[in-house]
Amino acid sequence: MTVASTSPPLRRPRGDGALAALFVAPAMLGFLVFLLWPTLRGVYLSFTRFNLLTPAEWVGLDNYVRMVNDPIFWDSLTVTVEYVAINIGVQTVSALAIAVLLQRLTQSAVLRGIVLTPYLMSNVVAGIVWLWILDTQLGIGNEIVAGLGFDRIPFLADETWAIPTIAVINVWRHVGYTALLIFAGLQAIPNDMYEAAKVDGASEWRMFRRITMPLLRPVLAVVLIMTVIGSFQVFDTVAVTTAGGPANATNVLQFYIYGSAFGRFQFGYASAMSVALLIVLSAITFLQYRLTRAGHTDLG
């Protein structure tokens, strides 16, 4: 809506300085102490050696030099990118499909509620439930695999399977939420367009390609930025299912950062890796924004 500065000027000439200070004070305190200060401090700590017990000691770029030469860091970055690629790939396609089904097939609010249900669970709950379902010996998922005549798959205990499995578990939790975001975007497309296309004899697939996709592009761009940023921060599911294993195969960046800080008490090094992640996320946001805004639609 309207921006603050365009509200009618001088209707009430007296300022509310004192009252405003009182009203903003608690939020301001929280902002300064728990958001701005830690952000600056996080950057500062990345240039120090710090183990929590003795004061932080300035070491310049040492942590960054170490990071660049740390094979485990690069490994964990690779694993994270692999996770994000699978997670976002599967999730975006499924969410788009669900959203289109919800729009074109039925407008049922009950179905929308059902697909959102897993989102109400924590990542920890989702991780543990699927750990059980996919258990090699007793899990119903592997019973089905065996029932179909295949060998049992150690989904979370195998180096190749673990990352795709975690990626898909997190799709289970988040796909409904993502689908509803896209669904909200679809609601903005006038129904007349589909009616007109139908009169012209267009198939559902053709309507999807010619109407839905082009008009949905800006919404998809925003959804992608949001989900990619969230996806890069994966931690909970890894922590409860594989704890980074087997053999570092699921040692995603956030898990490595946590281990460096709380396992080895290298808060400086952990902070440097956090800064690296922050830079990667900012770069992705910027790039995606540039790329996807290139094809703007008229609908808005």
Place this chain on the structure above:
Amino acid sequence: MATLTTPVPTPTPTKAAVRPLRRTPSPGRIAAWAVMAAIVLVTLLPFYWILRTALSTNAGLAADPTNPLPVHPTTGGFERALGLQSTEEAIAQGGAGGGLDFWRYLLNSVVVSTLITGCQIFFSAMAAYAFARLRWRGRDTVFGLFLAGLMVPAIFTLLPNFVLIKQLGLVDNLLGIALPTMFMTPFAVFFLRQFFMNIPREVEEAALLDGAGKVRVFFRVLLPMASTPVLTLAILTYITAWNDYFWPLMVSYSDSSRVLTVALAIFRAQTPQTGVDWSGLMAATLIAALPMLVLFGCFARRIVSSVGFTGIK
């Protein structure tokens, strides 16, 4: 749109003629419904499987892993999760006997989530009012600064915030878990400011003319008017706080501050010699999930519709 000269009833028969045509189930529609049914199944079956497992015995689960019903139905899993069994009893039934008390963690989760939700929304609403309605120098600059906070991924502030909480001596304390998000989030301020700005000024001006002060106007007029967005925001904040794992994992070390997510992960990590206590673990999972399912049951419509307008800013 329709000109006055056009006879009104004409469109109706055409529509009626189209309707039955569209309703005949084409193979495409049947396939689409089948896909939808599969999605619903994959979404909901894990919830049933939690219940079925929680009500089975561990021996039963091992003997009959594919039985769709609880095997040897029992409440033993829940008793173990709630710390109602003696160590010997628990071990005999395949538990770790580690003395976890999910009543306590449930209570801790309620305290933390309530503290975060109540305070965060109250303070954010006050700030939002100041940004939307009061005039003061630097208002737009400060608001811009708050908005810039949206750019910092929450995860980046966790490590430095932990250092701060440790310096404040609040590690292993429920207040330490709540503190960083108790005062505001940029999103809550932004969301509520947007609402206050859409309330016509006449509403508060009438109250001001009656001699009410601005503080009174905020508490007696604007805040009650904002009850719908406040409730929506409160539900979403509560869910987020309830499900958070990473931050409480850093701050809580003992039973006194352990919340459900952290306790669940610990339960999962305790593996008795006989293998994982799946029955107890699923019972604990259900205890952790149930309050959110109940919340969803009560406010499903509101939660579903909130996703559309809170997600895309």
